[in-house]
Amino acid sequence: MTDPDTWQIERAVVATWPASTVVRRDGWLLRHCDLLRRRRSNSALRIGPLDDPEAALDAAERFYAERSNPAIVQVSPLDEHSELDTLLAARGYRADAPTTVMRTEREALLQACPVPDFEVVLDTEPGSRWLDAVATVGGRPEPSLDRVPAPVAFATAVHRGVPVGVGMFAVSGGWCGVYGMHTAPAWRRRGVAASLMRAGAGRASAERVFLQVETGNSVARSRYESLGFILAHAYHYRVR
Template sequence: MVSEFAVLVPEEVRGLQERAARALPAERVERIGGWWLRHAPRSPWWVGTVLPHGATRRPGELARRVGEAERFYADRGGTARFQISPPVCPDGLDPLLAERGYRRESLVSLQVASAARVLERMPVSGESPLRVRLDGLPSPAWSEVWHAVQGHGVDPGAERELLARVEGPSAYATAMLGDEAVAVGRAVADTDWAGVFGMATLPLARGRGAARGVLSALAGWARAHDVERMYLQVERDNAPAVRLYKRAGFREVCRYHYRIAGDERRHRRSA
């Protein structure tokens, strides 16, 4: 049950965030001293953020690392953005970035649950008009729903390429209302965990159990692949999603945020 792993040590949190990075793979990744520098110019911005997971011990090393990251992105015509997770990123990084003019944005909750708990909390009624289809690849209907809800400003071709780069076993769940796809989500299995991504429901189906059906189907898929633990990431101000995941039995294990250059437009994260 979730109580068995609701409290995770920093190394486990780091492992989950790196699993998420593999499930949202950038076009190019360079690892320097434990830091992941991810370049994804055509993907949503969070796919190309720095994961600063390596410790810094020598005086001045932290500022040097930040400078290396900034040059990595500048050389590719981009701007460095950092994912700041207090349990796993170096002490002093957040205030250092603030001093350099980076703006704090997008408070995100990393949450976990057991697949068994999700199935227990999200039962599918046999009388529901909704049915959920599982595919190993994103169908056109899956992509259409995701883009209609979450894909504003996202290049559809870039999104297809991102999903094609995912190496782990994947499931794409599509909730159908009659012949119409109304809600979607995907899961990626990676060494004893299944991450949930891409949850999206069309307005016409909200409040009708579509998202619950998708989440339940993904939990069932995880158990069928001998994966008992699930994780996801949700913005704390996304109240409907937070409520859904709480009802499903997910519990927060970590909060993190991003540091983005102060002269950039405000962004939102929609994993």
Template sequence: MLTVVEVPQWQGSLSPTAPRLVEGAARLAAMIPEARHVRVDTGGTLAETADRVRQALPQDGFVVTVGGDCGVELEPVAAALRRYGDRLNLVWFDAHGDMNSPATSPSGAFHGMILRTLQGDGPSDLVPSPALRPDQIALAGTRSLDPAEADYIRRTGIGGLSTIDEGAVLYIHVDLDVLDGITSVGYPEPGGLSAAALTEAIADLAARHEIAGLGITEYAPSDPQDEEMLRHLVPELVRLCGASRPWQIERRAVNAWPARHLEERDGWLLRHTPDMNRKRSNSALPLFGATPSIPALEAFYSERAIPVTVQVSPTEHHRELDLLLSERGYTLAARTLVMTAGTETVLAAAEDDGGIERVDDRARWPALFEAVCGHADDMDVMNRIASKAVLLAKDATGLGLAVTEDGWTGVFCMATHPGHRRKGVAKAILAAAARWSEEQGASRLYLQVEEDNIPARALYDGLGFTRSHAYHYRRRA
């Protein structure tokens, strides 16, 4: 679920236009209509407002924080750091460094100290725990620094977008003064990014990284042209960042269930596995941010004499593609939910993961699938899994496959023998998957379940899994 947290804080800024940030926060929130909205009333102090923001932040789903001054980012970034730890990188799109300390700030305005505060050096009642390390920060569009800020950045080695770790999870902050020519901000600076350049930069980040959260701040409405520009820019940034997590899950799922033939072409990830009936093994996935070519898609599968099948995923971000395929006669099949959960949540809800064997020897997998499912049709795929994988089995009563990559573990092939259903077998297997995942350094699980599989969904709901996104298939013979 997408949640917009509106924080009309202006007290962290000393700009003459700061009171307009209240209206600016409301306008930014209104530009994101398809979301749950939460408005946080400001308190008597910045610390009181921060505490209110902390309590208002949802536990799951994608969160967009709109300000208000840049200080509203204190709790959203701190929450992301608590969740992702060393894997989190903060990307700071801002004309200013916001890295003064209370000892160096010329003005004493908190919005000029927020990024330093997040590193543990700020007003004592606002310093979060844990704090960011300098190597977890990337500056973008920064062009106006106080001497003390420039010295601090030089001493700590804080860099730009090229310094972001390959496997990092990102929180993206956008102070609108990063844009060139915008006047509806407290401290406009020449020479910034165009709206198109900002969109392109964030699209590139979202294609390569999971975005944990997005903050948009410092809008002080004064120019109708700025308002018109933002009405296009803000929803697009939210769309790109909100789609990043589903795409990163789907990218991992592609690796966890590898097709024999896999290639990127004309906006598609094209998959083909001869003698395999599963749709996932013989379908095309639209690439993130691309405009996929329908003729190229149809030519690929026509050459292989199999039905043209598209995994429309996530459904929420490919509505135009879905409509186009429908108009071309593609029928809809297999509405599916992708659900996620933290390993700690699953273990707390499952209570017991005993009696489950971890089978690393893949030579044993066919016999276990035969015993539980009555067939072992997917061995060709499973033998190609390059990531760390384990089969979790309870005698011949149930099994599940766990595959881990970059902090996530996918759970596949959940099955219980018909004679042993409703006896807690599946719950124990999922608990064992969570335990194994934690041991691999992966704190999050994902799985797919068809929308109409009510018993399975009830099980997953009870273990703390929540909806990430949806997909379905479109097929034409």
């Protein structure tokens, strides 16, 4: 990858997001997880040269077929893997879930976030309190996030004892990854995300912060831009 930040972020994502099986083979990082059905836990990521792209893709397809999973490839960063993307399209893989990766410096983020308007509770594991809070604000509780390695913080923003927002902050290689940000619909655009960011990223032992947001979610992207996040790179998945 031409941009060292892109490579560092990609490595941090792999380190901070769980998969029960991780295999390095034929230029791929092959990930599989029965407990967590997210695509990033069950997809192939190119991490090296594919000397024979067709054969390498055949091997990846066998890996997922042996696990009764569809073959999914994360094409990331998208602008550096156009040939792979073209090959996948030619083999019938459909493009899915276009995603923008954004980054910032922790100090810049803290300066952009006002003093929290909400109490933020930080847990070191996704216990019942945090999982219940995720459900309360309309998110998707995922108990298997206990596989995320420390240091990690599971954050809950609270108003008068009621959860109004949640997020997860996981650290690796000098980067803090922000995951699962969700605000209760009635509390959006009222500073919940900024409060979570200030508490979670502020506590993290990392100088830089990244997050991933659906490319089509212009409202969320605009909000993160207002907190100082800029474009790092983009990716999408190809699903057979």
